[in-house]
Amino acid sequence: MKLVDSFGRRINYLRLSVTDRCNLRCRYCMPAGGVEKLGHGDILSYEELFRIARAAVTIGVEKIRITGGEPLVRKGIVAFLERVAAIPGLRQLVLTTNGLLLPEMAADLRAAGVQRLNISLDSLKAETFRAITRTGDVQRVLAGIDAARAAGFPPPKINMVVMRGVNDDEVVEFARLTIDRPYTVRYIEYMPATREENWQQLCIPAHEILGRITAVYELEPVEKGAMAGPSRDFRIRGAAGTIGVISAVSGHFCNECNRIRVTSTGTAKSCLFSDEGLDLKPFLGGDDPAPLEDALRRLVECKPARHGMDAEKAEHTAFSMAKIGG
Numbered sequence: 067m068k069l070v071d072s073f074g075r076r077i078n079y080l081r082l083s084v085t086d087r088c089n090l091r092c093r094y095c096m097p098a099g100g101v102e103k104l105g106h107g108d109i110l111s112y113e114e115l116f117r118i119a120r121a122a123v124t125i126g127v128e129k130i131r132i133t134g135g136e137p138l139v140r141k142g143i144v145a146f147l148e149r150v151a152a153i154p155g156l157r158q159l160v161l162t163t164n165g166l167l168l169p170e171m172a173a174d175l176r177a178a179g180v181q182r183l184n185i186s187l188d189s190l191k192a193e194t195f196r197a198i199t200r201t202g203d204v205q206r207v208l209a210g211i212d213a214a215r216a217a218g219f220p221p222p223k224i225n226m227v228v229m230r231g232v233n234d235d236e237v238v239e240f241a242r243l244t245i246d247r248p249y250t251v252r253y254i255e256y257m258p259a260t261r262e263e264n265w266q267q268l269c270i271p272a273h274e275i276l277g278r279i280t281a282v283y284e285l286e287p288v289e290k291g292a293m294a295g296p297s298r299d300f301r302i303r304g305a306a307g308t309i310g311v312i313s314a315v316s317g318h319f320c321n322e323c324n325r326i327r328v329t330s331t332g333t334a335k336s337c338l339f340s341d342e343g344l345d346l347k348p349f350l351g352g353d354d355p356a357p358l359e360d361a362l363r364r365l366v367e368c369k370p371a372r373h374g375m376d377a378e379k380a381e382h383t384a385f386s387m388a389k390i391g392g
């Protein structure tokens with residue numbers, strides 16, 4: 067079944083957040099003290115999350131990305147993933163992680179049926195990494211990337227949020243990683259989710275990021291895979307891997323948007339930057355899945371054309387990305 071919104075966009079991708087908790091405190095994602103703690107009663111149970119995943123697949127979703135907070139910190143995640151992977155009609159189950167727990171968990175994730183990992187890594191320098199994440203050890207993420215390979219995962223997509231004056235001196239070095247390694251390195255425009263003061267100064271537009279790389283390397287465009295996310299992809303001529311840019315602020319990809327989101331508290335969002343959400347909790351009880359499926363269809367019908375943000379102004383109310391899942 068095809069799910070199409072009022073702008074003719076095919077919606078086949080659900081980002082499902084399983085927790086708002088995290089073992090890092092990235093400065094672009096949450097305040098220093100973390101997000102305010104939700105009670106266990108506020109977070110959906112795995113059974114409820116599973117119902118949402120199954121209803122989404124019934125109405126036309128083919129790809130589910132599990133996200134958070136940090137999805138791997140929630141107890142019982144492997145058994146949940148195994149159940150989701152077995153939903154008939156689901157073609158891709160993928161996960162976005164900060165990588166810290168992969169040394170312990172990569173083999174189990176692979177066995178559960180997760181097909182691919184996107185791993186966030188904003189700096190290769192210990193000090194810069196710690197400053198951005200406020201607490202993290204970059205060596206643990208690198209060990210996580212190795213563990214994913216050892217567990218048999220395809221080469222990861224590595225997500226780097228580029229911030230002027232913070233880690234932008236590493237843009238070319240990240241591209242260089244792809245020459246010998248088959249990774250996909252994706253440069254993400256810093257988004258003013260939390261609306262921190264002077265955010266405009268942190269944001270580097272995708273064309274500037276690409277310009278810095280093309281000053282050193284020749285890039286050729288690469289075709290996107292089916293059900294791909296918003297990244298525009300390239301390859302350094304002759305390289306093993308690829309690079310991509312996600313121009314999240316300029317919003318050039320909104321006209322191809324293929325996704326909806328559900329937070330760990332059961333709020334469905336038709337756009338990452340929508341201030342409104344649809345509470346799915348009233349539709350999660352009972353044996354009949356039809357009311358939940360109808361609610362998700364209504365969400366798709368009211369999906370906006372694009373976000374209301376550019377490099378100078380942001381209209382949304384401040385939020386923590388960890389609460390929505392990015």
Ligand SMILES: Nc1nc2c(ncn2[C@@H]2O[C@H](COP(=O)(O)OP(=O)(O)OP(=O)(O)O)[C@@H](O)[C@H]2O)c(=O)[nH]1
Binds near residue numbers: 297312
């Ligand atoms: N503005 C905007 N940013 C997005 C959207 N989807 C993902 N992002 C951002 O893109 C970055 C990478 O997201 P991922 O979780 O790796 O997902 P993806 O880019 O869809 O990944 P693939 O499905 O592997 O292509 C994160 O910073 C997200 O917040 C979106 O719909 N709109």
Ligand SMILES: C[S@@+](CC[C@H](N)C(=O)[O-])C[C@H]1O[C@@H](n2cnc3c(N)ncnc32)[C@H](O)[C@@H]1O
Binds near residue numbers: 094134186257391
């Ligand atoms: C919210 S995190 C959740 C998954 C996991 N904890 C991780 O970091 O990969 C999902 C993605 O959102 C990105 N993200 C969070 N805040 C962002 C911001 N303000 N601008 C751009 N990307 C952001 C992260 O870098 C990460 O790649």
Ligand code: SF4
Binds near residue numbers: 089096135136388
């Ligand atoms: S970006 Fe991911 S790892 Fe960093 S604080 Fe947010 S949820 Fe945690």
Ligand code: SF4
Binds near residue numbers: 319339372
């Ligand atoms: S900002 Fe909203 S409309 Fe644009 S790609 Fe992201 S979710 Fe889709």
